[in-house]
Amino acid sequence: MIRIFNNFLRLLFIARTLARHDALFFLDNFERLPLYVVVLRKVMPVFALGAARSKDLRDGERLANALRELGPSFIKLGQALSVRADLIGEEMVLDLGNLRDRLPPFSFEKARETIEYELEAPLEELFADFNPEPVAAASIAQVHFATVREMVPAPTEADPDAKEEVLRDVAVKILRPGVESAFESDLQLFFWLAELAERYQPHFRRLRLTKIVEIMADSVELEMDLRMEASAASEMAENFADDPEFGVPEIDWQRTARRVMTQSRVDGISISKKEELVAAGHDLNALSDNVIRVFLFQVLRDGFFHADMHHGNLFVTADGCLVAVDFGIMGRMSRETRLFMAEMLHAFLTRDYKRAAEIHFEAGYVPRHKSLDSFAQACRSIGEPILGRPVSEISIARLLVQLFQITETFEMETQPQLLLLQKTMVTAEGVAQSLNPDINFWESAEPTVAHWMRENMGIEAQAADVMKDGIALMRKIPAIVTRADDLLSEMEAREKARADLMELEESATQQRRIRGGYLLGGVVLGAVAAYLVVLAA
Structure with missing residues (x-):
């Protein structure tokens, strides 16, 4: 109440x-x-x-x-x-x-209080310099620029182990006071x-x-712990460790806690500032293609993607590398879901509407009592108006939006695990188109999707899956044999216990019979003795 x-x-x-x-x-x-x-x-x-x-x-x-x-x-x-x-x-x-997310910043005093409480040290000990004015204030946290002192190797002939102090630029993210309860x-x-x-x-x-x-609640819970965001950034950095065209800030784990996260400062131009990017000599078309490539690698290859890839979270460094920040909202996709998405998109974009419908039925997204042919017809009604246009006008995001509009007719339940993906795909395409209005999502995506499908859905991939499943089964065989042996031993022990119990019960029954015989004999002898006494009297 x-x-x-x-x-x-x-x-x-x-x-x-x-x-x-x-x-x-x-x-x-x-x-x-x-x-x-x-x-x-x-x-x-x-x-x-x-x-x-x-x-x-x-x-x-x-x-x-x-x-x-x-x-x-x-x-x-x-x-x-x-x-x-x-x-x-x-x-x-x-x-x-x-x-x-545009909100007024909270005070520097609150920021200092949070940092010192979380990191258990005075602000001056943690940072060589700390800018009291935030550079960004969002709904959950705000960001301050700072510098930290570090000792790095500086060997000399006289002292090979010598070190020197250097200053490193960092960005410090701090949760808003009371944001958890709100x-x-x-x-x-x-x-x-x-x-x-x-x-x-x-x-x-x-x-x-x-x-x-x-x-949404689960996502917010993760966002409320900046250690989880730091971990997500670290994982994505590992996934793209060998990729010169995409980067992730380095986490300063010594200055990171639940409500404070410190990372290397990104020295680059926001991807929203097209004029500055052009003035710096960057190729906007190449950047646009890179946005889509990185997004698809995250989704299809890794199954772990940045789910908030808007303009404010993407920067371009001097060498043209795309750098992402703000890893508070992340998405994960199982291999089965990735296979569904890849095959579904491929079916639409090759106009194989019957296969697009079959994929939805196979995934269980459409109730079995619905007509497969009618759903294929609905897919065609979505695909043709979009795919019939010139290639420069094809929008994957629009295709997904149209697809979700037929869900009510066919009693399709919402698939929550796909919502973050849909949101991210629409956002990524929007960022790419802001750089290159003529970009065709599919033309940029097709090589990556096709390569991934060949590797994961072709005959070789299927054979590899069978081999992998076989190897996994073989690895389980010793455990299965051991478990079977344990079960047999357990059954034998139970059978022996049952036999022993039956033997005990039989022995007890015999003892009761003997005791009963002795008692009856005693009663008879007593009666005979009493009878003789009566006769003698």
Whole structure:
């Protein structure tokens, strides 16, 4: 009851903020709502004092402004919704996709307090210099530039082991004070709203809103521990260790803790600054191709991808290397899911719609009672308007958006594990197109996808899988034999115990019979003796 009351109060505040931005329009699309929500929808605009008059803005723009004002949890929610064209429409997807985490910075005193508490040392001991002004302030954390002292080898003829002190530039990321509790409160509200939506709108159940909120909660939990982000950066650095065209900042583990992360500073130009990139002599077309290549390597080759690859998180160094930052949101994909995605995209882009439909059925994404031929026809209705255009106009992101729009017709449940991938693919394509408007995602992606499919889906790959499975089985054989031997020994022990128990029971029965015979004999002898005594008397 207390939870419902708290959620209702929070909902009132949220509704007032949405009303101020004239962003309660989405409630009009519900078929039926609880009475108190209907009343709220009618009266809230009246009480939304100081309402932002933004009739000239689109619905999605007004909603984005309201979510930005509501804070970090709602910015994350807007980003999650920005990949659900089947739920909110393509136009609103574009508007919410423009959400950026822009919040006022917290004070330097709070930053110092967090650093010294987490790293258990005074700020002056940890850093040679620390800029009190943040260079970036987002919904979850803010970043300060600093320098650290390091002793590096400087051998001389007189002293081969000599060292000298150098200064190294770093970036320090610090969580916002109280951000954990703020997210926890809002996530409870999101769960409650998802449950209400699924209860009062049965057709929403296939969207698995509760599951989506669970994934969001898991993602936020990881983001709240900067050690996990540092670990993700370290893993991706290993995956691309031999790649000269993609880099990851080096983590300073000695100055990293749960709420503080220190990494090497990126000396480069933001990929959003096209004029500066051109002035520095960079080839924008090559950078555009590299964005797609790196994205596909992360997804297909590694199954571990940066799920927030927007312009603000990508930089270009002087030698043309693409460097990513902010590894708080990461995605993982099993090999089976990667195979599905690769084959599905390949089927669409080669116009093999029957195979595209079969892949969805084989993956269990479409219920078996639905018609395979009808789903293939639906796939064709999506693919032809897109693929029939000139190659420069083909958009993989648009293809995915269109594909998700047919899910309701065929009772397809939302696949939460694919949402991050869809969001990242749309974002990566957007970044690539901002550098080269004429880029064709498929032309850039085809060599990487085709090579990966040959290696992972060809006859040799299948034979390798069989061989791998066989080797794995052979490795298990000793354990299987040992387990079987243990089971046989256990069965023998049980059988012996049962035999011993039966023998004991039989022995006990015989002893009872003997004792019974002795007792009966005693009774008879006693009776005879008594009879003789009576006769003698």
